[in-house]
Amino acid sequence: MKSEHLYNYILGIADNSLILGQRLGELCGHGPSLETDIAGTNISLDLIGQTRSYYQYAAKISGENKTEDDIAFLRLERHYKNVLLVEQPNTHFGFVMGRQYLFDVFHLLLLKELQLSKDETLAAIAKKGIKEVSYHKRFSGDWVKRLGDGTPQSTAKMQEAIDDLWPYTQELFDMTDSDTAMALEGVGVDVSKLKKAYYKEVTDLFELATLEVPQSTYFSRGGKKGVHSEHMGYLLADLQYMQRTYPNMQW
């Protein structure tokens, strides 16, 4: 293999998009209105499209006879490296938008750095993704504001959602060994450096949304090392069902 670190690094980024894309896909046909339903599936489509580009690249450098589908569908839970934030299950719409916004802010900061990567393929995927993710953030940020600064009920629900999601935010800035190795080579992004800008942007929006910044000092982590929350197994059971039931099936 060209580089074990590069392979793991690509998957670390791509898995976040796959799992969040899957979560949003679960909402297809269940959105609170036609417009929000379509928006959710559009965002899901963008994320899964980005995932495909990353996985195709990872499959190419793996040196084995792998395809993007093998990477997406045939790994065990411990081999997925997404953060805990994106695997949190859909509850109410405010929660879904809160989760989306907390990820979108990070995602855009990441891609803006990744487009400067010395690796041409990663830079190209990032450049394309920036256009899409800016649009996602606009949508999710608008909803966090609208619900936060809305009726007493929507404010309470939005506040509860960000209180519940907040402990999953710090993991975004943890560096794995592959992250560190790739950042040193100028291929990857040092995500720990994005933390300040992230919390500034998020708390500024919370203020506009009349939401209180959660004061929790406890933060959950583990997804980046493959140690997931209970929800992940159920998500994968759904995601992998077809390939596990009918191995090698093609559409």
Next chain:
Amino acid sequence: MTGTQITIDTHLLPILGQVSDPEIPVLSVLDLGVIREAIEKDGTVYVKLTPTYSGCPAMDVIGDDLKIAFAPLGKKVEVELVLAPAWSTDWISESGLQKMEAYGIARPLSESADKDVLLAGAKKVICPQCKSTDTHLVSQFGSTACKALFKCEACLEPFDYFKCLK
């Protein structure tokens, strides 16, 4: 077609012109500007395709449609997806824009006007039915990744607006 080179063997143009975008069938892949290169070598046509949006399902279909289009001529097709430079709405040809409007989809505005419309609710998108600019955004996301949903206040018709992408 700003700043990027397109290399297409001229004898392939008539066939490529028959392959349309599955979502907007009035547009050929040439109108859309997604074909960046098409070269024939030893009976195989090598095509470089730039996706409009990362997850656009039309790209897989276009790849298959290209194979079908060249099959009767005994030519094979190899499609390679190229991500950089990223596709832009500037790459849609003028005739493509006209066909799109006639089909009922409003053409992309300039980048700054697009922002005014999608972010600040400005009334700049022209209704493809009655040509009024008394239109408003219904949803940032439309029936496909490349479009947003609008409604015209003059003729009351809903319509798609092709978002500016640069």
